[in-house]
Amino acid sequence: MDAAPNTDALPDLDTPPNLAAHLSMRKPLTILPDNYRHHRTLDLRRDRRMLVIMNLTAIAFVIPAGLFFGQVLVWVRPGQAEEGLGLNTGLPAGVFVLLIVLIFSILMLILHEGIHGLFFWIFTRSKPVFALKSLYAYAAAPEWYLPRNQYLVVSLSPLILISLLCGLLFVFIPQWLFLPVWGVAVFNAAGSVGDLFVAVWLFLQPGTCLANDRGDIFSLYLPDRNGSYR
Ligand SMILES: [Zn+2]
16 A cells, blocks of 8 residues: 655655654655655454454453543542442433433544544644444544654544543532543543554654554555665
8 A cells, every 4th residue: 555656745855864854844744755665554454353452452441441530530529439420329310321321422432533533634734534334433534644743642632632521520520420421431441442552553663654544544654764765
């Protein structure tokens, strides 16, 4: 899936000083610079093993995330957290709260992808692509190659912002909303396992790398060491 080399796109990229100057501008590109080579691709449509590992990790992540946000709630609303989390709630109220949790989870999914999309737009000033598949939703910018640090922001922003939002809501919301908001925080964190996985992987790559996100296909491109054409 290498983009075709285009010598007109960035004619000043053939020497390291110009490359460094270019990278300091930190702009996303629609055409891959000629000195960049495909490094690796993560294709969730083909890599079933990776998809299974991610899903199992997400399910396992529910437990520490649940404990963490439960503890946050205890810190923020001491004395109210246990009761508010529905530990004393009867079945009818429990079903009602579960319905609210479901509705909130759908809103969370939209918000999560919306935040990815917002940061794609902030960096590229171009409309991102949204899609809803059977097992997952995504926001993507298939036409763009994003510098590593920008992609890190795109990738981690829903986890950070929604977690902060839920923590803030814990301060104000009535007790009956504790469980739904806690649920949103936990499910968002668990659903961010894929984002975290990509972010950690990306963090270990050179800062000069470019990331291309097509939703279920994520590719990484690295510059030649000497910045020259081949
Ligand atoms: Zn995400």
